[in-house]
Amino acid sequence: MKRLLMSSALLLVGGIAQAAEITILREVDSNNYDPHKTTSRAASEVLFMMGDTLVSLAPDMQTIDTGVAESWSVSEDGTTYTFNLRQDVQFCDGKPMTAADVVYSINRWVDPETKSPVAWRAGEVDSVTALDDYTVEYKLTAPFSELLYQLTQSFGTIIDQANVEALGDDFGVTGFNGTGPFCWESWAPRDQMVITRHDEYAWGAGFHANTGPASMDRITWQIVPEENTRTVGVITGQTQVTQYVPYIALEQLKASPGVEVVQSDLAFWTYYMGFKIDKETVSDPAVRRAINLAVDQAAMSEDLFFGVVQPAYSYVSQEALDWNAGLDDKLLKFDPAQANAILDEAGWEMGDDGVRGKDGVRLAPTAYVFAGSTWGKISEAVQAYLREIGVDMQIQAFDATVAWGKLATQEFDMYGMSFPYVSSGDALNLYFRSQNAPSPNRMNWIDDKTDALLLAGATSVTDEGRAEAYGEVLEMVHDAAVWLPLYHEPMVIAQSTDLETVVPHNIYGAGLYKGLDLKYKE
Amino acid sequence: MSIADPEVLDAPAPVLPWWQRLLRDPAALAAALVLLVVGICAVAAPVIAPHDPFASSRAIMQPPVWAERGDWLYPLGTDGQGRDMLSRLFYGTRLTLIIGLVSVGVGGAFGSLMGLLAAFQPRLDPWVMRFVDVMLSFPAILLGLALVAVMGPGAVPVVVALAVATVPDCARIARSIAVSVMKQDYMEAGRALGVSSMTLFTRYLLANCISSIMIFISLRFGQIILIGAALSFLGLGARPPTAELGMMAAQGRDFLLFAPHIAIIPSVLIFVIVLAANVLGDALRDVLDPRLRS
Numbered sequence: 001m002k003r004l005l006m007s008s009a010l011l012l013v014g015g016i017a018q019a020a021e022i023t024i025l026r027e028v029d030s031n032n033y034d035p036h037k038t039t040s041r042a043a044s045e046v047l048f049m050m051g052d053t054l055v056s057l058a059p060d061m062q063t064i065d066t067g068v069a070e071s072w073s074v075s076e077d078g079t080t081y082t083f084n085l086r087q088d089v090q091f092c093d094g095k096p097m098t099a100a101d102v103v104y105s106i107n108r109w110v111d112p113e114t115k116s117p118v119a120w121r122a123g124e125v126d127s128v129t130a131l132d133d134y135t136v137e138y139k140l141t142a143p144f145s146e147l148l149y150q151l152t153q154s155f156g157t158i159i160d161q162a163n164v165e166a167l168g169d170d171f172g173v174t175g176f177n178g179t180g181p182f183c184w185e186s187w188a189p190r191d192q193m194v195i196t197r198h199d200e201y202a203w204g205a206g207f208h209a210n211t212g213p214a215s216m217d218r219i220t221w222q223i224v225p226e227e228n229t230r231t232v233g234v235i236t237g238q239t240q241v242t243q244y245v246p247y248i249a250l251e252q253l254k255a256s257p258g259v260e261v262v263q264s265d266l267a268f269w270t271y272y273m274g275f276k277i278d279k280e281t282v283s284d285p286a287v288r289r290a291i292n293l294a295v296d297q298a299a300m301s302e303d304l305f306f307g308v309v310q311p312a313y314s315y316v317s318q319e320a321l322d323w324n325a326g327l328d329d330k331l332l333k334f335d336p337a338q339a340n341a342i343l344d345e346a347g348w349e350m351g352d353d354g355v356r357g358k359d360g361v362r363l364a365p366t367a368y369v370f371a372g373s374t375w376g377k378i379s380e381a382v383q384a385y386l387r388e389i390g391v392d393m394q395i396q397a398f399d400a401t402v403a404w405g406k407l408a409t410q411e412f413d414m415y416g417m418s419f420p421y422v423s424s425g426d427a428l429n430l431y432f433r434s435q436n437a438p439s440p441n442r443m444n445w446i447d448d449k450t451d452a453l454l455l456a457g458a459t460s461v462t463d464e465g466r467a468e469a470y471g472e473v474l475e476m477v478h479d480a481a482v483w484l485p486l487y488h489e490p491m492v493i494a495q496s497t498d499l500e501t502v503v504p505h506n507i508y509g510a511g512l513y514k515g516l517d518l519k520y521k522e
Numbered sequence: 523m524s525i526a527d528p529e530v531l532d533a534p535a536p537v538l539p540w541w542q543r544l545l546r547d548p549a550a551l552a553a554a555l556v557l558l559v560v561g562i563c564a565v566a567a568p569v570i571a572p573h574d575p576f577a578s579s580r581a582i583m584q585p586p587v588w589a590e591r592g593d594w595l596y597p598l599g600t601d602g603q604g605r606d607m608l609s610r611l612f613y614g615t616r617l618t619l620i621i622g623l624v625s626v627g628v629g630g631a632f633g634s635l636m637g638l639l640a641a642f643q644p645r646l647d648p649w650v651m652r653f654v655d656v657m658l659s660f661p662a663i664l665l666g667l668a669l670v671a672v673m674g675p676g677a678v679p680v681v682v683a684l685a686v687a688t689v690p691d692c693a694r695i696a697r698s699i700a701v702s703v704m705k706q707d708y709m710e711a712g713r714a715l716g717v718s719s720m721t722l723f724t725r726y727l728l729a730n731c732i733s734s735i736m737i738f739i740s741l742r743f744g745q746i747i748l749i750g751a752a753l754s755f756l757g758l759g760a761r762p763p764t765a766e767l768g769m770m771a772a773q774g775r776d777f778l779l780f781a782p783h784i785a786i787i788p789s790v791l792i793f794v795i796v797l798a799a800n801v802l803g804d805a806l807r808d809v810l811d812p813r814l815r816s
Contacts, residue, residue: 226775226776227776228775228776228777228778228779231779232779246776248777248780249779249780252779252780299580303580303582303604304582304602304603371757373776376762376773376776377602377603377776379762380603380762380763381578381603383762383763384576384577384578384603384605384763385578387576387577387763388577394761395761395762396674396675396761397757
């Protein structure tokens, strides 16, 4: 009896002292967690939790709030930003963060040697200098209206120079020393990433219900490629939260006890397939236009995604800032008869095997996509539509850890991708700058006029000027049909009712942002 | 009583031809019938498939006809892309059988030739068999994975991988059978009569080994089908939109909770084909192997 009482007491104490841990399921992993060497959402999801940025973005996707900078000022000509840093910020290893760390981080981001595919997001940097230990001066050669927004992205994460130099090529692979609410514990690629609470963290932005330290002791980001398994994981409580739930399961999840589904339509996240426009299969604009006309996005949205997503005909949402409304009536929509007519007219003749050809070129473009249920479904649906017009699209799927590298090559004719943005300019600057080829400008869209217009848009000091410049680029790329837009995705998060209701964030599609508000109900 | 006394000798039971003995085994008969039906469906796929196996319809995840919302238009329902399951099964079986037959045929022929040569030419024996030992040290599925990784996904690399994986086992079996045949008096007699090496190899050695080798290859067929389906299930085999049973099962995983028929039907068909092949292989061994005749 005495022993029984003793063991019960031990169990009780153990229960009380049990650490708050959660498992978050997701579909794919990143190729690395170096903020300057990857553009994947999977990396941003974890980097937001492990690191901090100068400024942060509120869930309304408009309000810029404090980050490691507690205040900032902008010069009248819009080229000099002065950031005053908080003095209580520490890295996970206990080292205080100073202006020198910020200067190092930004300079590494824009250094051509780093080869960051998103260096343009930092603006046309003239210099970044430390005026004192807690003041940073960020000088641009030309104004950049989106700079503060761009600095909220995970690419602007403040990193530790000593950590980067100590780890070398393994930085973001075997370790990462950041100032975020969580610290790196371990990463098993394609399996799981484990992060633990940063106990000293107390510098969260005001829009978080909890400014730190985080409520969770430990977070495990678990890769589960099969959506069915993720659904079961949510229902059976093996995961407490995930934003990678199949839309087919939403009704069932909503009806399941212990599961809550939250949704935000503020997300600008678009799925598309791009064409490498200098490949002989898809170099002909007629082929690209025909492919655009052959695919029924509305049916795909309804059939594959149960109407939860919005069919896309434009390269960015028509609700996005600086969208060119003049293109609304010109967008290419499902019309297979016209698609066939365009191909016939362009001289692509139907072969005996049902595949078109011209001048010895068989119209069988190779498409690189990510392995996994989402792109599996999308690419096969597109493939079936294209068969109807005599285009034999060859699908090659790669695991995410390999796919990013394969997608930076010149091997493919088409590729599948999805991306987040807040404005048309954000999306256009990412994909259509000549200097961004071969990745993320995987289309090889090399055009001086586009570059000039993008620069004019980015440095414009008036809203009209910016909208006009970006509007013209939108018209050029839509006319050239360099993409096949597929659908715009909302942010949907399924969570356990044991947790406080999550406020979905849309920053770079990382629905849980810094993870500060993840908390078990009392 | 003299040895020659006919009264004490049992008259040997007449030995029936092998196919007659096979027909007397109900399990073998059923297995042969199943494989025959499957084979006919596979060969006649373009004629009997009710729909285009690659064309999507708007009827997504339609259940089979026996389920509540079933429709005779799609007797086995549709998959996650709205493609007719029955038509895809016909085409999928076709590819699965082709992969199995070609790889077992090619691998079996190469392996058997290597084994027979090793037994026929003793100076080749150590070289051939050590090479086979090296190949044997890789499990078939691992060898398949490695080859597909090098050659890229697709049906052809899978066939090559499975054929290569079949070679070492066949070589060993063929050699062991051939070694015992080589010790027979008729081989000695053939040599003494001055029969050419080629005739000795084909008419004396091969002719006396072939039935045992065929038994082994027929047993191997089911296993190879299973490995081929496994490679396709892992995404290393046939590429979309090609229908292949393993790949169809893999594609059905995502819908297991909502439309289980998409994964279950091709999986059951794989099971049936492999079971039938194994049962038939066992029965063939029973009727063809002289040592098992009783």
